[in-house]
Amino acid sequence: MNCSLWLGFFAAFVLLVPLASGQTAAPLDETLARQSLSAKPARNPVKSVAPVVKRTHERRATKGLNVEVDVEVIHRTDGSTEEHTFMPLPILFVVNSDQLLDEVSRANVRKLAAIIQEISADGKASFSIQGHTSAxxxxxxxxxxxxxxxxxxxxxxxxxxxxxxxLVAxxxxxxxxRFPDSAAESELQQDRRVLVVRMR
Incomplete structure (x- = not known):
């Protein structure tokens, strides 16, 4: 993956189920989030408005950063594909709820808001907030x-x-x-997430 592709990172929130009453979210990495959302998303050469058939996810190593990223591939009815790359950033929700679990999660949203405001100050950026669940x-x-x-x-x-x-939700x-409903709790946690994806 070349530099122009991985710079199109999309910030993401991973929704984790609390394992213990005292569990809290990790602080948002503001530098990484800013880097992830600053670059316009990389697109495949073929642009299409054909309906989406399916979305798949995979993990890939990156050049320039010592991390793995998640890549969402959108498959369309005309055979074209479009890739979105995002980095998971933790936020906790109450199980089976849209309520944030803790103050760290709320602080992470506030930090993200400040970053998005910086990036969208010229009015040219837009973001899709994608909600996901486990199976x-x-x-x-x-x-x-x-x-x-x-x-x-x-x-x-x-x-x-x-x-x-x-913002579009x-x-x-x-x-x-990515995991069946019989998977271990640690795997199911990875599917409970909200991704904040830069669209333009």
């Missing part, structure tokens, strides 16, 4: 939960001063869950 439970309920979580982050960012017109439910 546990009913697919319809998971879809609704993912929509509520995405809308919650959208509302919290807007309350911190991010222009609402730069969508829920993808369990559509791109």
């Amino acid at each position: 546990e439970g009913d697919a319809k309920a998971n879809q609704q939960l993912s929509e509520r979580r995405a809308a919650r982050i959208q509302a919290l960012l807007a309350a911190e001063g991010v222009p609402m017109q730069t 969508i829920g993808l439910g369990e559509e791109v869950a």
Whole structure:
């Protein structure tokens, strides 16, 4: 992956289920989040508006950063694909809820809001907030939960001063869950997430 591709990182929030009552989220890495969202997203040479057939995820090592990143590949009906790369950043939600679990999670949203405001000051950037869930439970309920979580982050960012017109919230439910509902809790945690994706 060349420099222009990995610079198109998309900041993400991983929604983790609390394992103990005293568990808290890790602080947001502001430098990494700023780097992730500053560059315009890399696109494949073929641009398409054809409907999405499916989304898949994979882990890849990166050049220039000593980390692995998640790559979301969007497959369309005309055979074209589009890649979005994002870095997981932790935030905790109450289980089966759109409520943030702790003050660290709330602080992370405030920090992210400040970063997005810096990046979108010229009015040219926009961001998609994508809600995801694990494969546990009913697919319809998971879809609704993912929509509520995405809308919650959208509302919290807007309350911190991010222009609402730069934010779009969508829920993808369990559509791109990487693990079956029988997986270990540590794996299921990785599928409970909200991604903040730079669209332009």
